[in-house]
Amino acid sequence: GNSVTQMEGPVTLSEEAFLTINCTYTATGYPSLFWYVQYPGEGLQLLLKATKADDKGSNKGFEATYRKETTSFHLEKGSVQVSDSAVYFCALTTYSSASKIIFGSGTRLSIRP
Amino acid sequence: NAGVTQTPKFQVLKTGQSMTLQCAQDMNHNSMYWYRQDPGMGLRLIYYSASEGTTDKGEVPNGYNVSRLNKREFSLRLESAAPSQTSVYFCASSEALRQGATNEKLFFGSGTQLSVL
Numbered sequence: 504g505n506s507v508t509q510m511e512g513p514v515t516l517s518e519e520a521f522l523t524i525n526c527t528y529t530a531t532g533y534p535s536l537f538w539y540v541q542y543p544g545e546g547l548q549l550l551l552k553a554t555k556a557d558d559k560g561s562n563k564g565f566e567a568t569y570r571k572e573t574t575s576f577h578l579e580k581g582s583v584q585v586s587d588s589a590v591y592f593c594a595l596t597t598y599s600s601a602s603k604i605i606f607g608s609g610t611r612l613s614i615r616p
Numbered sequence: 617n618a619g620v621t622q623t624p625k626f627q628v629l630k631t632g633q634s635m636t637l638q639c640a641q642d643m644n645h646n647s648m649y650w651y652r653q654d655p656g657m658g659l660r661l662i663y664y665s666a667s668e669g670t671t672d673k674g675e676v677p678n679g680y681n682v683s684r685l686n687k688r689e690f691s692l693r694l695e696s697a698a699p700s701q702t703s704v705y706f707c708a709s710s711e712a713l714r715q716g717a718t719n720e721k722l723f724f725g726s727g728t729q730l731s732v733l
């Protein structure tokens with residue numbers, strides 16, 4: 504079936520460090536891929552997305568590239584800030600008779616000043 | 617802009633009690649969803665409604681029922697609460713998800729923290 508696997512956290516980095524959060528997926532067909540972010544006490548919100556192979560999604564300095572050959576969608580940021588501390592979820596959309604979004608287990612990121 | 621509104625924000629129940637979580641969206645979205653969030657397990661889909669008048673089971677539907685009251689409202693009911701249902705519950709809505717759509721994303725409410733003792 505369709506599933507998303509992402510690296511376990513928590514991940515703790517110093518401010519201005521480089522960030523990578525790994526995400527791999529299993530899906531039939533051609534899913535769209537997403538990263539959602541959850542700040543403390545809030546619901547999830549879309550960070551970026553990519554809808555086909557080799558597409559790069561980007562937002563707020565974050566990037567992720569849809570790699571069909573490795574079934575991956577790793578999240579990267581060149582220089583993290585304290586305000587990036589949150590939980591990050593990788594997700595995919597299954598285009599079936601009733602489309603829905605499947606989420607990974609989430610990765611908690613903490614940035615030290 | 618209200619977006620997706622969930623009530624209540626917090627609730628404590630005793631085992632066996634029943635309750636209904638309310639959700640309403642003001643974006644004229646066709647699809648609505650209920651997820652639960654548990655530590656280490658991410659978000660798991662309980663039920664969803666692709667359009668007004670339809671509902672379908674997600675990954676973890678046991679112990680829950682839903683009602684798509686109209687296009688705006690989608691409620692989640694626990695008929696006989698169990699400690700295993702202690703979780704944070706999120707309602708979400710979207711335009712119908714379809715390949716190639718430019719506005720394909722979920723809008724989430726702020727969640728309901730439920731404890732079942």
